Amino acid sequence: IPGGRECISFALLTPLLARFMKVGRMSFLSLNSAPGQTGITCSSSCSDIFFTSSSTHIPPSLPPSLPPSLFKDELWRIQEKLECYFGSLVGSNVYITPAGSQGLPPHYDDVEVFILQLEGEKHWRLYHPTVPLAREYSVESEDRIGRPAHEFTLKPGDFLYFPRGTIHQADTPPGLAHSTHVTISTYQNNSWGDFLLDTISGLVFDTAKEDLEFRAGIPRQLLLQVDATAVATRLSAFLRTLADRLEGTKELLSADMKKDFVMNRLPPYCMGDRAELSVPGGPLPRLDSTVRLQFKDHTVLTVGPDQDQSDETQEKMVYIYHSLKNRRETHMMGNEDTESHGLRFPLSHLDALKQIWGHSAIPVKDLRLTTNEEKENLVLSLWTECLIQVL
Numbered sequence: 001i002p003g004g005r006e007c008i009s010f011a012l013l014t015p016l017l018a019r020f021m022k023v024g025r026m027s028f029l030s031l032n033s034a035p036g037q038t039g040i041t042c043s044s045s046c047s048d049i050f051f052t053s054s055s056t057h058i059p060p061s062l063p064p065s066l067p068p069s070l071f072k073d074e075l076w077r078i079q080e081k082l083e084c085y086f087g088s089l090v091g092s093n094v095y096i097t098p099a100g101s102q103g104l105p106p107h108y109d110d111v112e113v114f115i116l117q118l119e120g121e122k123h124w125r126l127y128h129p130t131v132p133l134a135r136e137y138s139v140e141s142e143d144r145i146g147r148p149a150h151e152f153t154l155k156p157g158d159f160l161y162f163p164r165g166t167i168h169q170a171d172t173p174p175g176l177a178h179s180t181h182v183t184i185s186t187y188q189n190n191s192w193g194d195f196l197l198d199t200i201s202g203l204v205f206d207t208a209k210e211d212l213e214f215r216a217g218i219p220r221q222l223l224l225q226v227d228a229t230a231v232a233t234r235l236s237a238f239l240r241t242l243a244d245r246l247e248g249t250k251e252l253l254s255a256d257m258k259k260d261f262v263m264n265r266l267p268p269y270c271m272g273d274r275a276e277l278s279v280p281g282g283p284l285p286r287l288d289s290t291v292r293l294q295f296k297d298h299t300v301l302t303v304g305p306d307q308d309q310s311d312e313t314q315e316k317m318v319y320i321y322h323s324l325k326n327r328r329e330t331h332m333m334g335n336e337d338t339e340s341h342g343l344r345f346p347l348s349h350l351d352a353l354k355q356i357w358g359h360s361a362i363p364v365k366d367l368r369l370t371t372n373e374e375k376e377n378l379v380l381s382l383w384t385e386c387l388i389q390v391l
């Protein structure tokens with residue numbers, strides 16, 4: 001955060017209002033509304049902030065808008081740091097609301113919310129959640145939300161955090177200038193439930209390879225049964241088997257979460273030339289080198305089935321995905337054009353990779369691989385992707 005201090009502990013469970021820093025004016029939006037115009041544009045071509053004379057709104061018919069972090073380097077820097085810190089995607093939205101008006105009705109979001117007031121003042125009302133730790137966005141009617149638990153006005157430089165599910169509404173008081181704030185949000189679909197869904201299918205798949213019971217056919221007409229009691233008993237026995245197996249598991253197979261995160265996040269913040277992220281530099285690693293992992297916060301290591309083989313013969317491979325070559329334009333876009341960047345190795349390389357990940361520096365000859373050639377090839381591949389440095 002500009003002027004930066006460690007700002008907030010994520011462990012905070014109650015809304016925090018902290019007037020802890022004055023960032024001056026980060027006025028990165030240019031107001032250029034004209035009479036009769038329903039929208040304003042921010043920065044050069046970003047059109048994700050619109051208002052009518054009485055409200056802030058995002059027209060549903062607009063194509064997906066470009067992220068504010070594309071236009072403001074400071075936001076790129078803040079969001080990228082927070083993505084490293086949380087290990088979860090961090091988005092941002094900018095809201096401009098004219099004096100004497102309110103944009104959104106009372107609602108809650110499926111994300112942790114950090115708000116920085118940039119220009120003007122905004123009057124906030126926060127309410128106890130009707131759905132704690134909500135998993136989706138929802139509007140709440142005035143008669144369901146009761147009285148505000150917190151009410152205050154944010155001024156430029158003020159910072160506010162509230163947890164997922166907190167019902168909130170905000171308005172710009174009359175007689176003042178318009179208000180501009182940026183909302184930075186994270187932890188969407190990042191709960192234990194999501195993680196279970198992500199990992200459990202791989203565990204079932206692996207178990208079924210070894211355990212005949214998992215491969216036995218389900219009883220005839222099971223899908224037509226109305227009463228689930230007997231099936232539930234049987235299923236809980238399977239879940240116990242899975243739990244026992246999980247206790248001793250060192251590698252969890254993540255179906256999508258790790259890869260989605262690394263593919264859709266921001267690249268490391270860097271001004272000017274991005275060569276250090278795409279062109280390997282410094283001496284080539286050799287058997288007598290000592291190497292160090294770099295950009296660790298931007299890589300994930302995961303074990304998964306070899307996508308080149310059929311289900312039956314599938315061997316497991318180690319995949320290393322990184323975000324060094326990600327583009328700011330596609331941050332959180334999650335579309336088919338988003339590419340994943342990385343490497344894959346046979347499972348026999350996992351221990352050596354864990355050594356590299358676990359040590360601040362490691363001599364190549366100490367890597368737990370059978371041959372010197374394998375050791376050299378491993379570090380050379382990582383070096384080619386700019387993931388290691390020779391010390």
Ligand SMILES: O=C(O)CCC(=O)C(=O)O
Nearest residue numbers: 056095102103104170183
């Ligand atoms: O300014 C508004 O109308 C609402 C803003 C909001 O919901 C947010 O920043 O999360």
